[in-house]
Each structure stands twice: as structure tokens, then as C-alpha cells.
Amino acid sequence: MHALSIKNLCKTYPNGVQALKGIDFLVDAGDFCALLGPNGAGKTTAIGIIASLVNKTQGQIKIFGHNLETDPEAAKSCIGLVPQEINLNLFDTVLNTVLNSAGYYGIGRKLAWRRAEQCLSELRLWERRFEISRNLSGGMKRRLMIARALVHEPQLLILDEPTAGVDIEIRRSMWDFLRRINEDGTTIILTTHYLEEAESLCRQLAIIDRGRIIENERMTAVLRKLKGEVLVLSIDRELDEAPQLEGFATKLREDHQLEVSIGEHTTVNALFAALSDHGISVISLRNKANRLEELFMRLVDSNQKEPGNG
Amino acid sequence: MNYRLNLTGLKTIVSKEVIRVMRIWIQTVVPPAITMTLYFIIFGNLIGRRIGVMGGFDYMQYIAPGLIMMSVITNSYGNVVSSFFGAKFGRHIEEMLISPMSNATIIVGHVAGGIIRGLLVGCMVTAIALTFTRLRVEHPLITLSMVLLSSAVFALAGFMNALFAKKFDDISIIPTFVLTPLTYLGGVFYSISLLPDFWQHISRANPILYMVNAFRYGILGVSDIRIGYAYIIVGSFALGLFAACLLMMNRGIGIRE
Numbered sequence: 001m002h003a004l005s006i007k008n009l010c011k012t013y014p015n016g017v018q019a020l021k022g023i024d025f026l027v028d029a030g031d032f033c034a035l036l037g038p039n040g041a042g043k044t045t046a047i048g049i050i051a052s053l054v055n056k057t058q059g060q061i062k063i064f065g066h067n068l069e070t071d072p073e074a075a076k077s078c079i080g081l082v083p084q085e086i087n088l089n090l091f092d093t094v095l096n097t098v099l100n101s102a103g104y105y106g107i108g109r110k111l112a113w114r115r116a117e118q119c120l121s122e123l124r125l126w127e128r129r130f131e132i133s134r135n136l137s138g139g140m141k142r143r144l145m146i147a148r149a150l151v152h153e154p155q156l157l158i159l160d161e162p163t164a165g166v167d168i169e170i171r172r173s174m175w176d177f178l179r180r181i182n183e184d185g186t187t188i189i190l191t192t193h194y195l196e197e198a199e200s201l202c203r204q205l206a207i208i209d210r211g212r213i214i215e216n217e218r219m220t221a222v223l224r225k226l227k228g229e230v231l232v233l234s235i236d237r238e239l240d241e242a243p244q245l246e247g248f249a250t251k252l253r254e255d256h257q258l259e260v261s262i263g264e265h266t267t268v269n270a271l272f273a274a275l276s277d278h279g280i281s282v283i284s285l286r287n288k289a290n291r292l293e294e295l296f297m298r299l300v301d302s303n304q305k306e307p308g309n310g
Numbered sequence: 311m312n313y314r315l316n317l318t319g320l321k322t323i324v325s326k327e328v329i330r331v332m333r334i335w336i337q338t339v340v341p342p343a344i345t346m347t348l349y350f351i352i353f354g355n356l357i358g359r360r361i362g363v364m365g366g367f368d369y370m371q372y373i374a375p376g377l378i379m380m381s382v383i384t385n386s387y388g389n390v391v392s393s394f395f396g397a398k399f400g401r402h403i404e405e406m407l408i409s410p411m412s413n414a415t416i417i418v419g420h421v422a423g424g425i426i427r428g429l430l431v432g433c434m435v436t437a438i439a440l441t442f443t444r445l446r447v448e449h450p451l452i453t454l455s456m457v458l459l460s461s462a463v464f465a466l467a468g469f470m471n472a473l474f475a476k477k478f479d480d481i482s483i484i485p486t487f488v489l490t491p492l493t494y495l496g497g498v499f500y501s502i503s504l505l506p507d508f509w510q511h512i513s514r515a516n517p518i519l520y521m522v523n524a525f526r527y528g529i530l531g532v533s534d535i536r537i538g539y540a541y542i543i544v545g546s547f548a549l550g551l552f553a554a555c556l557l558m559m560n561r562g563i564g565i566r567e
Contacts (some may be wrong), residue, residue, distance in 0.1 A: 013567070051408045054567045073312055075412040087401035091333070096326075103322025104409035106315030148405065 001064065003078075003156045004050065005141075009059030011045050011211075015157065019045040021034075021211035022059070027189060028177050029064070029155070032184035034181045034219075035191045035199035036207035044084060044193045046208065051081045065153055080154030082145045084161045085265045090134035093145055094125055097133055097153050105152035112151065119147040122177065129243045139170040146174070147197055156187045163197060175201055199292040207296060225295060228263045230288035233273075236281040241308065245274040259288060319411035330393060333431070338389070338427060339434065340380045346435045349377055350442045365501050365532045374439040374499030375526040381435045382457055383424025383464040383521065387427035387489060390420050390468035391481045398472065402563065413559035417552065418468060418505065424465030425458065432457060444499060447531055453528030454539065459544045460521040464489075466551035472565035473555065488566050492518045502534045517547055 003043045003279045004027040011020040019042045027033045048054030050061060051067065061068040066075035088097055102112035120126040123143040128136065133144055142162055150158060159178070165189050171194075173284060178201060182188050192198055198205065198219075205222050207215040215222060242252040248271055249261040258280075260271060275282060321428035324499050331338045350370065358369035365372055397403040406416050439445060467484075473479045496518030502510050513519055513537070524540035533540075558564060 048567065051404075052566075053404055053407055055562050073315070073410040073412075076408060079408065081404075083401075083404065085401065087404050087547050089397070089400060089402040092326075096329070100322055100326055101405055101409075104319050104406055104411050106312065106318045106410070108318060 001029045003027045007060045010057045012057045016276045032188045033204040034202035039210045078155045080149035080157045082149045082162050088133045094180045095129040101148045102151045116153045119304045123147045139166045150276040160191050195292040214303045230261050233258045233285045234283040243278045257278045314538040316415040319415050323419025328415045331427045342431045364421045368445040376522045379522050379525045382428040382432040386424040386461040387464040389427040389467040390424040390465045391472045391555035395475050395481050415499050421465040425461045428461040445539045448531035463547045494504040497522045
């Protein structure tokens with residue numbers, strides 16, 4: 001069963017800008033999918049069309065088998081949306097924001113109260129329920145938008161950059177929360193500019209650029225495409241020059257740090273063994289760049305260099 | 311269509327609108343009370359005494375229904391235009407647009423909010439009028455139906471204005487340049503029988519004339535127009551505006567990119 005099925009989705013704005021150029025996109029029920037792309041790639045337009053906030057020019061969208069055009073009521077009932085920009089009624093209380101949203105989905109007041117308490121408690125907002133949302137911090141507003149999107153228990157939750165501008169502690173707690181609701185069966189589509197967030201949370205990855213999907217695969221398969229990676233090692237002593245290690249390209253960095261490129265057929269074990277032969281001990285290591293970030297940049301660059309995409 | 315879902319949605323919008331009116335009562339309820347008190351003092355009491363009788367009633371009594379209707383229609387209009395445009399501007403309209411509620415429910419919910427505020431202010435102005443003059447309702451059904459219909463027409467007009475509006479200026483243009491002149495020229499302060507023939511004919515093109523006169527007929531039993539015409543005209547406006555708003559919503563005009 002597909003949670004989302006998009007066929008040949010096109011959007012041309014009245015000023016002639018083609019935001020989407022025939023997108024085909026499938027998301028399995030229960031999946032956690034990242035939709036990535038540079039600014040202006042068409043992510044928010046695609047989400048806007050799925051959420052009925054933007055009129056499409058052409059194409060077909062089905063949500064859990066319900067056609068958004070011919071059966072909008074059933075299709076829309078399945079979706080919860082957390083938009084990119086704060087779109088709360090800033091003069092409504094936290095509780096009323098969630099209760100009203102429940103009402104728009106046909107949930108009676110009694111059940112809505114129960115769900116609101118549950119959502120707000122899980123997102124640590126229940127204590128602030130009588131405050132107007134204008135008085136909340138940025139992170140709290142983001143969490144309130146998530147609570148609002150979840151109160152009708154959607155099968156498909158779409159989050160458009162939910163952690164933008166949120167501090168690391170709240171971001172981590174949001175990740176835990178999203179993992180939990182995904183484990184409970186909610187399909188999630190996430191757009192983000194934090195690629196480590198996508199890598200850490202998502203099992204499926206789609207990259208959109210200039211109105212086209214240029215990659216759509218399982219996260220593990222995508223990361224396997226990396227031909228190699230660059231590690232930065234903290235070592236126990238200062239070297240005058242980079243050691244020559246067979247099978248590895250090395251570069252000396254300042255202050256007890258060594259940069260090593262590993263090819264796809266070599267292993268970190270072999271690297272440690274080679275370093276050990278040179279009497280070098282490794283204190284810690286990290287990736288020079290996020291793996292997904294590297295791949296993302298490579299795919300977007302090559303798409304932009306293709307004829308007709310310039 | 312899931313009627314239970316839409317009914318719950320409708321109740322939610324209406325209660326949200328009522329809470330909004332009550333929360334900002336100093337903007338929604340107090341100004342019309344002060345304005346209408348001034349109208350009654352200046353036009354009714356001071357100037358009215360010199361005017362004497364109009365349509366068989368003293369001037370204060372004659373203008374009271376018109377002033378009540380004027381406050382009802384301006385508040386019905388103002389409530390919907392400011393609430394819906396505010397939601398559009400703050401983008402919280404999106405929470406309704408992504409929901410499975412029908413567009414008709416969204417329109418009806420906001421219009422009901424406008425009617426409630428209109429009636430609330432209308433009741434308050436009536437209470438103020440009763441401190442200045444005596445009013446006896448001659449035809450309660452006509453009075454009630456006409457005030458509801460007129461309020462709905464202007465709430466729908468406010469909704470349409472909010473759909474078209476792109477900035478705050480756009481929601482004050484229609485009330486300033488269209489609604490206010492039509493209201494003042496709609497027979498609130500005078501009987502059109504006082505006007506020359508030509509201006510009487512021109513006045514008959516003003517829908518507010520029918521609302522004010524039918525409402526005045528309901529209260530005082532006098533009118534410059536036939537009541538049947540008033541129902542046809544006001545009813546047609548209500549249906550026409552509802553159809554236009556629904557068409558605009560379905561096409562996404564003013565709400566979807």
C-alpha cells in the first residue's frame with residue numbers, strides 16, 4: 001500500500017516559472033522518507049499541492065489510495081501538515097489551537113480534549129496550554145504546530161523543515177518523538193536542510209532539483225553510492241609531514257590532525273593497521289563532511305551541469 | 311459529503327469566531343455603541359426635534375430602525391472581512407484549507423460569525439434606541455428574517471472582500487468608498503419620497519434601501535418600497551454572493567497559489 005502516490009505532477013506559476021516538471025513519487029505506508037533539495041527546487045510547492053494549498057497544473061495525487069481530486073475529504077483526512085513557516089493564530093491559546101484543529105477534522109470536543117492533552121503532554125506543552133501562542137518561544141511554536149498536525153491522528157505526516165531555527169536539544173527531542181510516532185505506524189515525509197537529520201531519521205530518500213526528482217531510493221542504497229569518504233583523525237603526536245600509507249591518500253592538518261581519504265574497497269581496520277605500523281595512535285575520528293551531504297552536493301551539481309538544466 | 315464532520319467543523323469555526331468577537335470586545339462591540347449613541351443624540355434628539363414628523367412618526371422613531379440595520383450590516387461585514395483576511399494574512403487559514411471540511415462549511419462558519427456579531431451589536435443598539443424613544447415591533451417575523459438576511463448578505467460580501475484582499479488597505483476600501491455611501495443614501499435618515507423622481511429611481515438601485523425599508527416596515531409598519539421586492543432582492547443577493555464565494559473558494563482564488 002502506498003501512503004502517497006504522485007504521478008506526473010506539474011506546476012507552472014502564472015509568471016511562467018515551472019516549479020515542478022512531471023514528478024513521479026511513491027512513498028510506502030509506514031515509511032520515513034526524506035525529501036531533499038536546494039532552495040527553490042520545488043519541495044515546498046510539491047508539499048503545498050499535496051496539502052491542497054497550491055493548485056496543480058497537471059498530474060495525479062493519491063493518499064492511501066484516495067484521489068485528492070475526486071475524493072478530497074478522505075484524502076485530506078489522512079494528512080497532517082507541519083508547514084515551514086509559523087502559521088499559528090498567535091492570539092489563540094495553545095489548547096484552543098489544537099482543539100480547533102481537531103474540530104476541523106470532525107473530532108468532537110470530548111475526544112479532542114483527550115487527544116489534545118495527549119499530544120501537548122508528549123510535546124511538553126500541556127503546562128502552557130492556557131498561554132497564547134504569541135508568548136511561546138520559536139521551538140515551542142514548532143512543537144505546537146506538530147501537536148496541531150497530530151491531533152486527528154493522521155496516517156501521513158508531512159513536515160516541511162520542522163527543526164529550522166530550533167536549538168539542538170529540542171531538535172534531538174523532536175527526532176526521538178518523530179521516530180516514536182513512525183514506529184507506531186505513521187508514515188512521515190520530512191524536508192530538511194540538515195542532512196544529518198535526514199540520514200539519522202529516514203529510510204527512504206528523494207532528492208528534488210529544478211522541479212525534477214533526481215534520486216529516489218532507500219537511504220542505505222543511496223549511501224552505498226559514495227565511492228569513498230574522508231576521515232579526520234586526531235592523533236597522539238605532532239607530525240612534520242603526512243605519513244605515506246599504502247592504499248590511502250593522507251594530508252596533514254594543523255594541530256595533531258590527519259586527513260585520510262578511504263576508497264570504496266578499503267576498510268577503516270586497514271587504515272588503523274597502517275597507522276599502527278607507523279607508530280601513530282588514533283585518539284578520535286570523524287567524517288570530514290556528512291556522507292549524505294557529500295552525495296547530495298554531487299547529485300545536485302551533476303544535475304545542474306546537465307544540458308537543458310542550466 | 312460527511313455531514314457529521316462538516317457540522318463539527320462548522321461549530322468549531324462559529325465558536326472560534328464568537329471567542330474572537332468577545333476577546334476583542336473593545337474593538338467589536340464598544341465603537342458601534344458609542345457611534346450610535348451619538349447618532350441618537352445629534353440626529354435624533356437635537357436635529358430631529360426641528361425636523362418633526364417623518365412617515366407618521368417622530369424623527370427619532372423613524373431613524374431608529376435604519377440605525378439598527380446600519381450597525382448590523384457594517385458589523386457583519388467588518389467581522390468577516392477582518393477575521394478571514396486576518397487568517398489569510400497570518401496564514402492560519404491554511405489549517406482550514408488542508409482539513410477535509412468543505413469550502414461551503416468554511417464560508418457558512420464565517421458568515422455565521424458575522425451574523426452573530428451583527429445581531430449582538432444590533433441588540434445593543436436597539437437597547438440604546440429604547441433609552442431615547444419607544445419602539446413597538448409591528449411584524450416580528452419580517453423584522454427578524456430581514457435582519458438575518460441582510461446580515462448574511464453583508465457577511466458574504468465581507469467574505470468576498472477578504473478573498474480578493476491582498477493587503478490591509480484592500481479591506482478598508484470597500485467599506486469606505488462603497489458601503490458607507492450606500493448606507494447613508496439607503497434611506498436610513500430620510501424617506502425617499504422626499505427626493506425628486508430622478509433620485510428616487512436612482513435610490514431604488516441601492517440594495518440597502520430595501521433592507522432598511524423592510525426592516526423599518528417590520529418595526530414601524532411603514533416603508534417606501536414593496537416588502538415582496540425587498541425579499542426578492544435581498545434573497546437574490548444572498549444566493550448570488552454565496553455562489554460567487556463558493557466558486558472562488560473552489561477555484562482557490564485569493565487563497566491558493
